[in-house]
Amino acid sequence: MSRKTKDEMTPKQRAAAIANGEEVDRMPCNPNVANGVARVYGCKISEFNTSAKTLAEAQIAGYRRFGYDSVRVFTDLFPWAEAMGAEVTMPEDDTVDLKTPAIKDPADYKKIHPLNPYKDGRLPVHLDAMKYLIDGVGDEVGISAAIVGPFTNACFLLGVENVLRFCYKNPEAVHHLCQVSLESLIAYADAAIDIGLGPTISEPMSSCTVISPKIFREFSAPYLKQLVDHFKSRDRGVVMHICGQTADIWEDIADMGVAGFSIDNVASIEECKKKIGNKTKILGNVNPGTTMYMGTPAEVRMATLQCIKEGYDSPKGFMPMSGCSLPVETPFENIDMMMDTVRELGYPVDPEKLDRMMKETEAELEKEKA
Amino acid sequence: MxxxxxxxxxxxxxxxxxxxxxxxxxxxxxxxxxxxxxxxxxxxxxxxxxxxxxxxxxxxxxxxxxxxxxxxxxxxxxxxxxxxIQKKTDSGEQMTAVIGVVEGDTHDIGKNILKIMLETEGFDVYDLGKDVPTQNFIDAAREHNADFIGMSTLMTTTMIKMSEIIQELKNNGLRDRVVVMVGGGPISEAYADKIGADGYEPDAASAARRARELVLAHRS
CATH class of the missing domain: 1.10.1240.10 (Methionine synthase domain)
Incomplete structure (x- = not known):
């Protein structure tokens, strides 16, 4: 299977043309490669913890290799909690994980201080990487800085289970930690915006798989809203991602005025489109595990087309993406296939061509099974 | 009163x-x-x-x-x-479970809930914790004469460890003595079948019920 060598437009040209209602080479697409860029560039993932240049060059290598439409500085969920005192484990060649929360004794929750993005933890490395990225590819592709949402960060400050218990037992403590997290995340995001990036928010602990919509509305949504409002005040739209099932909070999120919402593969694009497609752009949601990591290229092609079929006519726009960050060892041929599928389909989407491609792919899958 | x-x-x-x-x-x-x-x-x-x-x-x-x-x-x-509580010794229903989150993964909320659910179903539970090396499952199964092994992971990258543990149970002649169930976000019935586990359930409550049924069936 040959891969078309190059797209006709840069992601920035493409996005601008689509915004003007013009025809373009293909729809934008983001396989969401994350730390897998280390496999393209040929470095250990732990080098991202110390070398801004490596982090940036690996991101550029991933972008050049696959041609996707979004570059993002995002290594793991914990840099902000770490900058506020949490301990993390840093495997040599795998993603950083939380070791111990910032606050050892829950009674000490008031001792937590907002972070300084220019000084604390790995944040200066991230900010420097952003400068390299802007210099390197800033004129051709949108670059974003990831942050977690305030509630998720609060969970890492005090420990996930403690925070979940405190939602009932000590609501004031949860609000306090969310407030300090909000200030911290704004400080970091402001530094990123000053460099020229736009923010994205990942808020995994707000998933309806973890907390109820009621707890979400009391403890998470008010701070997310303030975060989104702050970005709007700086003329930055923001794409939000929440893992797991989210259908019961879609309207809350859309009403915050996010520019886009990226959904997990357990949620339905079709339903999401019906509910909030007239308020915000929808992104998603090829299964990063079963399909992208473990599936065959034909399965990736089918899943990508399926997402597009469900979402392409969403009023505020749609972008095919993976349902969450890809596993580091996702085969390159599957990532290529996702991109090649949107290249072949073109833009605007011709529904007949889409159906034809789906039928061909179905036949291919039948053959694979036989 | x-x-x-x-x-x-x-x-x-x-x-x-x-x-x-x-x-x-x-x-x-x-x-x-x-x-x-x-x-x-x-x-x-x-x-x-x-x-x-x-x-x-x-x-x-x-x-x-x-x-x-x-x-x-x-x-x-x-x-x-x-x-x-008087220890039951002659009920013939005493069941022992060994559970853990496989190596490389530290997501353990689901596993912790399974522990409670298994206890309510009458199991003595040995909880190996999270990020558990394959060998620890084998050692614990042998040491506690386990009827049941439950393993979970939330990450696609560590799913492979489940198949490794089942293979090691075979290599150590333990596979026929225990019921093995797998669970966690990316796991499915199809994956359980593929790696030769005895069962999968999407949540802790039904997993514990199924564990009990499978162990009792395995005994009779």
């Missing part, structure tokens, strides 16, 4: 279900002081409250915070009853 056994059993179940940890422990004290049967208080009162909480979780009435608080109330009251 002292409350009847039935009243206290119902109240303990409710206290667990309503996340009232202090209330549950106080009721358990009252129950023990009245001289009622501790095992019955556990199985008919506390465990039923916990089971009901599990059902509410399946029905999306309860979520992780509620389950954590129910399990806090459950364990607090169990601690009160435990010293008064």
């Amino acid at each position: 002292a409350r009847s056994k039935e009243e206290l059993i119902a109240a303990m179940g409710n206290a667990v279900l309503e996340m009232e940890d202090e209330e549950a422990a106080a009721l358990a004290e009252e129950y023990v002081e009245a001289g009622y049967d501790a095992m019955e208080g556990l199985t008919e009162g506390l465990a039923k409250g916990m089971n009901r909480a599990g059902e509410l979780y399946e029905e999306k009435e309860y979520f992780i915070p509620e389950l954590l608080l129910c399990s806090d109330a459950f364990y607090g009251a169990v601690d009160v009853l435990r010293p008064h």
Whole structure:
């Protein structure tokens, strides 16, 4: 299977043309490669913890290799909690994980201080990487800085289970930690915006798989809203991602005025489109595990087309993406296939061509099974 | 006036279900002081409250915070009853489970809930924790003469460890002696079949029920 060598437009040209209602080479697409860029560039993932240049060059290598439409500085969920005192484990060649929360004794929750993005933890490395990225590819592709949402960060400050218990037992403590997290995340995001990036928010602990919509509305949504409002005040739209099932909070999120919402593969694009497609752009949601990591290229092609079929006519726009960050060892041929599928389909989407491609792919899958 | 056994059993179940940890422990004290049967208080009162909480979780009435608080109330009251429970030795239903999150993964909320659910189904549970090396599963299965091994992962990158553990059970001649179940976000029935596990369930409550059925079937 040959891969078309190059797209006709840069992601920035493409996005601008689509915004003007013009025809373009293909729809934008983001396989969401994350730390897998280390496999393209040929470095250990732990080098991202110390070398801004490596982090940036690996991101550029991933972008050049696959041609996707979004570059993002995002290594793991914990840099902000770490900058506020949490301990993390840093495997040599795998993603950083939380070791111990910032606050050892829950009674000490008031001792937590907002972070300084220019000084604390790995944040200066991230900010420097952003400068390299802007210099390197800033004129051709949108670059974003990831942050977690305030509630998720609060969970890492005090420990996930403690925070979940405190939602009932000590609501004031949860609000306090969310407030300090909000200030911290704004400080970091402001530094990123000053460099020229736009923010994205990942808020995994707000998933309806973890907390109820009621707890979400009391403890998470008010701070997310303030975060989104702050970005709007700086003329930055923001794409939000929440893992797991989210259908019961879609309207809350859309009403915050996010520019886009990226959904997990357990949620339905079709339903999401019906509910909030007239308020915000929808992104998603090829299964990063079963399909992208473990599936065959034909399965990736089918899943990508399926997402597009469900979402392409969403009023505020749609972008095919993976349902969450890809596993580091996702085969390159599957990532290529996702991109090649949107290249072949073109833009605007011709529904007949889409159906034809789906039928061909179905036949291919039948053959694979036989 | 002292409350009847039935009243206290119902109240303990409710206290667990309503996340009232202090209330549950106080009721358990009252129950023990009245001289009622501790095992019955556990199985008919506390465990039923916990089971009901599990059902509410399946029905999306309860979520992780509620389950954590129910399990806090459950364990607090169990601690009160435990010293008064006569050990069953001849029921023929004593079952031993070894559970853990496979190596490379530290997501353990689901596994912790499974532990509670298995205990309510009558298992003695050896919890190996999270990020557990394959060899530890093998050693624990042998040492505790386990009837059941439950392993979970939330990450696609560590799923492969499950197949490795099953292979090692075979290599050590233990596979036929234990029922093996797998669970976690990316796991499916199809994956369980593919790697030769005996079962998969999408949530902890049904997994514990299935574990009991499979172990009893395996014995007969």
